[in-house]
Amino acid sequence: MPPILQASHLVKRYGDFTAVDDISFEIQEGEIFSLLGPNGAGKTTTISMLSTLYTPTGGDAEIGGFSVTRSPMAVRCLIGVVPQELALYDDLSARENLNFWGNMYGLSGKTLQTRVDEVLEQIGMTDRANQRVKTYSGGMKRRVNIGVGLLHKPRLLFMDEPTVGIDPQSRRAILDSVKDLNKGGMTVLYTTHYMEEAQELSDRVGIIDHGKLIAIGTQSELTRQVGEMDTLRLHVGENDPVEALVQALQGMPGIQKADQSDHTIDVITPSSEEVLAPVITKANEIGVKIRSVDIQEPDLESVFLHLTGRALRD
Amino acid sequence: MKKIFLIGFKDLKIMFRDRAALILMLLAPFVLTIGLGLATGQMSSGTDSGISDIPVIIVNQDGGQLGDALVATFQSNDLANLVNPTISSDFEAAKKEVDNDHAAAAILVPAGFTNSIIPQDIETISSDTIQIVLYTNPSRPTSAGVIRSILESFLNQVETGKVSGTIVIGQMVTSGLISIDQAQAAGEAYGQSLADSGMATGSIKITSVDGEETSSTNVNTLALLAPGMALMFLMYTVSNGGRSLLVERNQGTLARLAVTPSRVGEVLAGKMFGIFLTGVAQMIILIGATSLLYHLQWGDPLGLAVLILAAVFGATGWGLLLCAIAKTPGQVSTIGSAVMLIFGILGGSFFSLSALPDWVQWISHVSPNAWGMDGFTTLALGGHLSNLAGPILGLLVMGALLFVISSVVINRRGIIRA
Numbered sequence: 001m002p003p004i005l006q007a008s009h010l011v012k013r014y015g016d017f018t019a020v021d022d023i024s025f026e027i028q029e030g031e032i033f034s035l036l037g038p039n040g041a042g043k044t045t046t047i048s049m050l051s052t053l054y055t056p057t058g059g060d061a062e063i064g065g066f067s068v069t070r071s072p073m074a075v076r077c078l079i080g081v082v083p084q085e086l087a088l089y090d091d092l093s094a095r096e097n098l099n100f101w102g103n104m105y106g107l108s109g110k111t112l113q114t115r116v117d118e119v120l121e122q123i124g125m126t127d128r129a130n131q132r133v134k135t136y137s138g139g140m141k142r143r144v145n146i147g148v149g150l151l152h153k154p155r156l157l158f159m160d161e162p163t164v165g166i167d168p169q170s171r172r173a174i175l176d177s178v179k180d181l182n183k184g185g186m187t188v189l190y191t192t193h194y195m196e197e198a199q200e201l202s203d204r205v206g207i208i209d210h211g212k213l214i215a216i217g218t219q220s221e222l223t224r225q226v227g228e229m230d231t232l233r234l235h236v237g238e239n240d241p242v243e244a245l246v247q248a249l250q251g252m253p254g255i256q257k258a259d260q261s262d263h264t265i266d267v268i269t270p271s272s273e274e275v276l277a278p279v280i281t282k283a284n285e286i287g288v289k290i291r292s293v294d295i296q297e298p299d300l301e302s303v304f305l306h307l308t309g310r311a312l313r314d
Numbered sequence: 315m316k317k318i319f320l321i322g323f324k325d326l327k328i329m330f331r332d333r334a335a336l337i338l339m340l341l342a343p344f345v346l347t348i349g350l351g352l353a354t355g356q357m358s359s360g361t362d363s364g365i366s367d368i369p370v371i372i373v374n375q376d377g378g379q380l381g382d383a384l385v386a387t388f389q390s391n392d393l394a395n396l397v398n399p400t401i402s403s404d405f406e407a408a409k410k411e412v413d414n415d416h417a418a419a420a421i422l423v424p425a426g427f428t429n430s431i432i433p434q435d436i437e438t439i440s441s442d443t444i445q446i447v448l449y450t451n452p453s454r455p456t457s458a459g460v461i462r463s464i465l466e467s468f469l470n471q472v473e474t475g476k477v478s479g480t481i482v483i484g485q486m487v488t489s490g491l492i493s494i495d496q497a498q499a500a501g502e503a504y505g506q507s508l509a510d511s512g513m514a515t516g517s518i519k520i521t522s523v524d525g526e527e528t529s530s531t532n533v534n535t536l537a538l539l540a541p542g543m544a545l546m547f548l549m550y551t552v553s554n555g556g557r558s559l560l561v562e563r564n565q566g567t568l569a570r571l572a573v574t575p576s577r578v579g580e581v582l583a584g585k586m587f588g589i590f591l592t593g594v595a596q597m598i599i600l601i602g603a604t605s606l607l608y609h610l611q612w613g614d615p616l617g618l619a620v621l622i623l624a625a626v627f628g629a630t631g632w633g634l635l636l637c638a639i640a641k642t643p644g645q646v647s648t649i650g651s652a653v654m655l656i657f658g659i660l661g662g663s664f665f666s667l668s669a670l671p672d673w674v675q676w677i678s679h680v681s682p683n684a685w686g687m688d689g690f691t692t693l694a695l696g697g698h699l700s701n702l703a704g705p706i707l708g709l710l711v712m713g714a715l716l717f718v719i720s721s722v723v724i725n726r727r728g729i730i731r732a
Contacts, residue, residue, distance in 0.1 A: 076574060077575050086566065092327070101574070104317060104574040106575060
């Protein structure tokens with residue numbers, strides 16, 4: 001099955017500054033693909049080119065078989081866009097906004113009214129549908145902002161940092177709604193600089209920095225690419241023979257390294273699941289009482305740190 | 315086309331939900347119109363707020379047919395409601411009456427006026443025509459303008475009669491119908507006939523801008539003042555409309571529009587249509603309200619409707635151009651306010667352009683206000699749609715030209731889609 005989106009060597013330059021530098025990737029139908037990167041990495045510019053708002057300086061992309069540069073109108077019919085900034089008319093109500101944007105996407109009459117009602121229900125705004133947007137909280141505005149992108153049931157939905165600047169409750173609701181949309185068959189291209197969101201939502205992740213796509217794959221593929229290990233942190237008793245346990249662990253198969261620090265032992269291993277049981281068994285044999293265990297799997301933050309030498313939020 | 319309407323009506327709805335904009339669009343022109351009307355003392359009490367009974371003093375020292383005809387004109391039944399003439403023999407006293415604001419104007423018909431036009435004998439023929447003197451009250455510009463207009467019409471007719479009389483008598487002599495000796499008598503008879511039939515019967519008309527003769531009795535001060543204010547605040551409305559394009563760019567809705575299945579031209583045309591609709595709505599409300607509240611007679615309804623559409627179209631072009639050249643909504647507001655005032659002054663919203671030099675009057679037509687005022691004045695003086703070809707064409711060309719220029723600049727700047 002051909003990918004719904006195929007970006008090939010996309011470039012966007014503003015004078016001497018290159019905002020997006022030769023980016024290529026694919027998104028399969030039904031996938032949630034995240035572009036993860038810090039602010040200013042080129043995520044929004046990439047989405048702007050893919051959604052036909054900006055003309056690429058170089059390269060091209062196909063969405064549903066249509067080129068974003070040669071057939072932009074066909075592309076626009078297939079995509080929905082949820083921009084980073086709230087793009088709503090404050091002096092219109094949620095219903096009026098949805099009606100207007102639905103019309104702009106070619107919906108009309110009963111179809112439009114049905115879709116507006118469905119979307120209002122979906123974003124939980126039915127009760128306040130007729131109040132002006134400017135009276136809503138930030139989270140409610142975000143929900144309406146997303147609703148506009150869903151009206152015409154796009155095959156591919158671009159969501160550009162939809163959770164920026166909102167409260168945790170609204171953020172949770174938005175993440176859940178993205179999952180629900182995906183379960184309903186919608187393909188989603190999601191950009192974020194929150195590692196946790198990319199980890200929670202994505203089938204695959206592209207890590208972008210300084211306009212370049214520096215890594216792409218599933219989360220486990222990415223962590224394996226950079227050779228990251230799990231860390232098993234054992235909290236032990238004060239007078240237990242900790243040094244003996246550390247020595248014993250260092251010789252066990254599947255364990256890369258074991259370090260002691262105060263009343264904890266850090267065990268570095270490619271797979272914490274495989275060594276957890278043998279480690280506990282060995283501790284019991286030696287007489288070390290394990291009070292608790294923390295398992296720290298490598299995350300995208302550590303991948304980004306490994307690839308760029310910087311934290312995501314630097 | 316549907317999307318153009320959608321964007322336009324959306325903008326209209328948003329504009330009419332903006333209280334501050336409504337105050338400036340609708341309330342301010344009302345207040346200024348009434349204020350200026352009171353300040354110039356041209357709002358009469360009672361149900362008829364238009365011009366009537368304009369006090370004018372005529373000093374007729376001529377004693378000839380034309381002097382008498384001029385007096386008869388001002389005393390005719392047709393002008394009975396419009397002017398209130400007083401006959402005096404002392405022009406200096408008449409001027410004092412004007413200075414004391416007891417009259418809008420004083421007219422002096424000097425001795426020998428008739429003879430300078432219709433010579434009584436060969437010896438008195440002179441190439442110089444004695445001038446009628448008009449002394450006007452500067453605090454009553456509109457009333458004085460009406461008197462001037464009546465006087466100019468009279469003089470035009472006299473001039474026409476003089477030329478045609480010369481030609482007629484000349485041809486009669488050439489063809490042998492009369493002898494040279496009889497020419498003087500024939501000329502006098504023609505002059506008398508001109509005075510009797512053309513003027514003394516009271517058929518003097520105020521000539522409209524393109525030369526058609528129309529009734530003079532519908533002139534109304536507010537009908538001249540209100541359009542000036544409406545046109546000036548129309549410039550506010552269109553600059554505010556143009557500003558909305560940059561506001562939409564800042565709030566992200568313009569980018570969102572650009573990624574819907576719509577062309578840049580549709581979005582731009584939709585925005586222009588929104589400005590146009592808002593301007594039309596403003597003009598209709600202002601005109602409707604002044605008609606209802608002050609019984610203003612705006613003139614021929616068809617001409618009025620077409621003129622409103624043309625004026626708003628021309629002004630809309632300016633609104634779009636402001637948006638094209640400004641970088642921020644704030645800049646549009648600042649430049650727009652300046653343009654509104656400059657065009658208001660240039661376009662004759664505060665005073666009659668006739669007081670300004672010809673080159674200023676020519677330059678003033680860069681503003682939709684001047685074209686609009688030409689049209690509204692024509693209608694107020696009784697003109698019809700057929701008399702509005704100049705203003706309407708000027709406004710349509712202005713709007714179309716500015717739309718094209720603005721579109722090029724907006725596209726080049728990548729305001730809608732980069």
